[in-house]
Amino acid sequence: MDELHITGGNRLDGAVPISGAKNAALPQIAAALLSPHPLELTNLPKVSDVENMLRIISQYGAELRQDAAGTTIHAAQLTPGEVDYETVRKMRASILVLAPLLSRFGAARVSLPGGCAIGARPVDMHLKVLTALGTTISVEGGYIVASTNGGLKGARIVLSGPSVGATETALMAACCAKGETEILNAAREPEVVDLVACLTAMGAEIEGAGTHRLLVKGETNWRPASHHAIPDRVEAGTYAAAAMITGGRIELVNARMEHMASVLQVLESMGATVWPGDRGVVVNGSERIKHADITTEPYPGFPTDLQAQFMAMACLADGASVIRETIFENRFMHVPELGRLGADIALNGAVALVRGKPFLKGAPVMATDLRASVCLVLAALAAEGETVIKRVYHLDRGYEQLDRKLSQCGANIRRVSR
Numbered sequence: 001m002d003e004l005h006i007t008g009g010n011r012l013d014g015a016v017p018i019s020g021a022k023n024a025a026l027p028q029i030a031a032a033l034l035s036p037h038p039l040e041l042t043n044l045p046k047v048s049d050v051e052n053m054l055r056i057i058s059q060y061g062a063e064l065r066q067d068a069a070g071t072t073i074h075a076a077q078l079t080p081g082e083v084d085y086e087t088v089r090k091m092r093a094s095i096l097v098l099a100p101l102l103s104r105f106g107a108a109r110v111s112l113p114g115g116c117a118i119g120a121r122p123v124d125m126h127l128k129v130l131t132a133l134g135t136t137i138s139v140e141g142g143y144i145v146a147s148t149n150g151g152l153k154g155a156r157i158v159l160s161g162p163s164v165g166a167t168e169t170a171l172m173a174a175c176c177a178k179g180e181t182e183i184l185n186a187a188r189e190p191e192v193v194d195l196v197a198c199l200t201a202m203g204a205e206i207e208g209a210g211t212h213r214l215l216v217k218g219e220t221n222w223r224p225a226s227h228h229a230i231p232d233r234v235e236a237g238t239y240a241a242a243a244m245i246t247g248g249r250i251e252l253v254n255a256r257m258e259h260m261a262s263v264l265q266v267l268e269s270m271g272a273t274v275w276p277g278d279r280g281v282v283v284n285g286s287e288r289i290k291h292a293d294i295t296t297e298p299y300p301g302f303p304t305d306l307q308a309q310f311m312a313m314a315c316l317a318d319g320a321s322v323i324r325e326t327i328f329e330n331r332f333m334h335v336p337e338l339g340r341l342g343a344d345i346a347l348n349g350a351v352a353l354v355r356g357k358p359f360l361k362g363a364p365v366m367a368t369d370l371r372a373s374v375c376l377v378l379a380a381l382a383a384e385g386e387t388v389i390k391r392v393y394h395l396d397r398g399y400e401q402l403d404r405k406l407s408q409c410g411a412n413i414r415r416v417s418r
């Protein structure tokens with residue numbers, strides 16, 4: 001199992017190419033199963049979640065062709081099968097193949113994911129969406145067993161909250177349904193908008209992307225398509241935090257300022273200077289980090305996927321910061337590990353009170369999930385001495401060449417295979 005060895009204290013300076021967004025790529029790979037025509041996806045990040053998703057769809061007979069330009073998925077002929085517990089447990093986004101399988105076969109069997117490190121993460125909203133569109137669903141032996149009687153039918157769907165995944169399930173299913181579907185309280189995340197762009201290129205007719213009301217025409221006339229995934233706003237926000245926590249300067253090449261408004265606003269309130277560069281966004285850290293008041297919210301609010309990274313910065317801020325996590329009930333797994341580096345954090349339910357310290361000190365720590373792991377990397381970059389981070393496979397789920405990108409900006413970071 002790989003470890004990261006980081007010696008802190010170096011000021012980072014350089015340019016980081018921001019990869020395609022993992023959370024845009026995963027639903028787009030699932031969407032390729034909807035159509036019998038080829039879908040070329042470019043800008044897929046080279047991360048293990050994307051590899052896993054490609055493996056899953058190839059298990060159903062989708063043909064993959066990878067070349068320098070991108071990955072072409074051709075789901076001309078599919079073979080039915082189930083998505084097992086081990087697969088869904090390791091990568092929850094695999095639930096996104098449920099709607100495409102259902103639309104292609106009229107039936108599907110996908111394992112329930114169970115809880116995970118950051119919360120219970122039920123899939124009830126995905127199931128309600130599919131039920132509204134005419135699916136009969138039961139849970140048998142831990143598996144979702146779904147079937148349609150005569151195909152999916154368009155409907156008016158009111159989501160009980162703007163779930164990203166449930167909106168994506170609704171969009172994919174509605175594209176195949178007979179008649180129009182209206183999705184209310186839809187998620188507005190850029191990754192949802194990018195799925196709409198991908199589905200539209202594939203032939204779908206969808207209105208309202210980026211709003212809470214989506215209108216899907218249904219019975220899509222599929223055609224061959226090509227789509228370029230948006231840059232990863234969470235990866236960009238992570239490197240912005242790396243610039244800030246080391247008092248350095250990083251150009252986030254490809255990053256889109258319009259996807260990062262709330263993040264950049266908080267970053268500026270903490271003392272960073274941010275401006276649009278020729279190739280993306282430039283973030284200049286300051287000598288001192290100011291304390292912050294952060295509440296995670298659905299887009300366009302501050303993303304939960306950057307909460308841990310900003311907490312690492314708050315650990316070194318002047319004064320006390322308040323961080324409220326409103327999306328996932330257990331997304332503070334990094335708190336005890338930050339404590340091992342000397343951070344002063346008091347947790348009270350969904351609220352963390354982070355009292356800034358003048359310095360952190362390196363220690364052995366354990367990665368527990370994707371963003372918690374990268375928060376430890378950030379803290380280690382600023383800490384005195386060496387930090388060893390174990391269970392780096394969590395990081396590899398969503399960060400392409402993290403150690404290489406950081407060392408090119410001057411970080412003292414080494415990957416050690418044990």
Ligand SMILES: CC(=O)N[C@H]1[C@@H](OP(=O)(O)OP(=O)(O)OC[C@H]2O[C@@H](n3ccc(=O)[nH]c3=O)[C@H](O)[C@@H]2O)O[C@H](CO)[C@@H](O)[C@@H]1O
Pocket residue numbers: 022023024026092093119120121122123124125126127161162163164165166191304305327328329
């Ligand atoms: C692959 C992917 O895109 N992952 C992202 C996606 O996850 P994901 O799509 O799983 O997140 P959701 O937006 O669905 O979750 C939001 C909230 O709704 C709850 N919920 C969701 C579905 C459901 O059926 N029932 C239910 O109760 C969740 O437990 C959570 O509390 O959006 C999250 C919120 O921006 C991000 O942190 C994840 O990185």
Ligand SMILES: C=C(OP(=O)(O)O)C(=O)O
Pocket residue numbers: 023091092093305370371398
């Ligand atoms: C929580 C995340 O991913 P997933 O939904 O795939 O677990 C994430 O990207 O931070």
